[in-house]
Amino acid sequence: NAGVTQTPKFQVLKTGQSMTLQCAQDMNHNSMYWYRQDPGMGLRLIYYSASEGTTDKGEVPNGYNVSRLNKREFSLRLESAAPSQTSVYFCASSGYRLGVTDTQYFGPGTRLTVL
Amino acid sequence: DAKTTQPPSMDCAEGRAANLPCNHSTISGNEYVYWYRQIHSQGPQYIIHGLKNNETNEMASLIITEDRKSSTLILPHATLRDTAVYYCIVRVRQSNFGNEKLTFGTGTRLTIIP
Numbered sequence: 001n002a003g004v005t006q007t008p009k010f011q012v013l014k015t016g017q018s019m020t021l022q023c024a025q026d027m028n029h030n031s032m033y034w035y036r037q038d039p040g041m042g043l044r045l046i047y048y049s050a051s052e053g054t055t056d057k058g059e060v061p062n063g064y065n066v067s068r069l070n071k072r073e074f075s076l077r078l079e080s081a082a083p084s085q086t087s088v089y090f091c092a093s094s095g096y097r098l099g100v101t102d103t104q105y106f107g108p109g110t111r112l113t114v115l
Numbered sequence: 116d117a118k119t120t121q122p123p124s125m126d127c128a129e130g131r132a133a134n135l136p137c138n139h140s141t142i143s144g145n146e147y148v149y150w151y152r153q154i155h156s157q158g159p160q161y162i163i164h165g166l167k168n169n170e171t172n173e174m175a176s177l178i179i180t181e182d183r184k185s186s187t188l189i190l191p192h193a194t195l196r197d198t199a200v201y202y203c204i205v206r207v208r209q210s211n212f213g214n215e216k217l218t219f220g221t222g223t224r225l226t227i228i229p
Contacts, residue, residue: 004158033216035219041221042219043159043219045216045217045218058216090158090159092158103161103164106159106160107158108158109156109158
């Protein structure tokens with residue numbers, strides 16, 4: 001049981017390049033999330049997916065797109081990377097217990113630098 | 116979701132109890148108090164949560180005041196591995212196909228001193 005996994009762990013991009021961050025969970029959770037964390041700051045929600053086939057914007061969605069490929073996988077795409085997107089990106093997932101959403105479990109993060 | 120206030124940093128001697136306070140004076144009746152921690156830029160780790168009763172698990176205890184306007188996370192015997200940023204979050208637990216959006220502040224940086 002690996003929990004939440006993210007690839008890659010590190011990435012350096014040039015301004016204008018595109019890339020996709022991958023996230024997978026093996027806990028059969030319905031909900032998945034993408035956050036970013038800038039130095040010295042708390043996490044901010046980019047997008048979330050409450051269930052397979054649905055996605056919604058979070059606090060800072062501009063410049064990103066997401067795909068909920070299936071129940072296990074939730075990817076984050078940067079179409080044209082900008083230096084302001086230099087950050088650490090965390091994926092998380094949560095399930096249900098007794099009819100309410102359960103606690104959230106986080107992946108190890110992807111450290112992205114945009115030059 | 117209600118806003119929380121935490122001290123930016125605290126120190127605690129190894130082996131002693133670490134008591135981390137959180138103020139959430141605008142909390143609503145259906146909002147839970149959650150605690151997460153983040154060790155050295157790893158992904159946040161869930162610690163504990165509660166509604167109005169005190170809670171205890173293998174990691175920590177959570178004490179919520181009777182008026183629910185503040186709470187304290189207690190690490191009973193702090194070790195060096197407990198050095199981390201601790202986040203106090205208050206939120207409603209969604210039912211059915213809702214979602215658990217977490218609003219992270221800047222937390223408390225706890226340093227355990229040998």
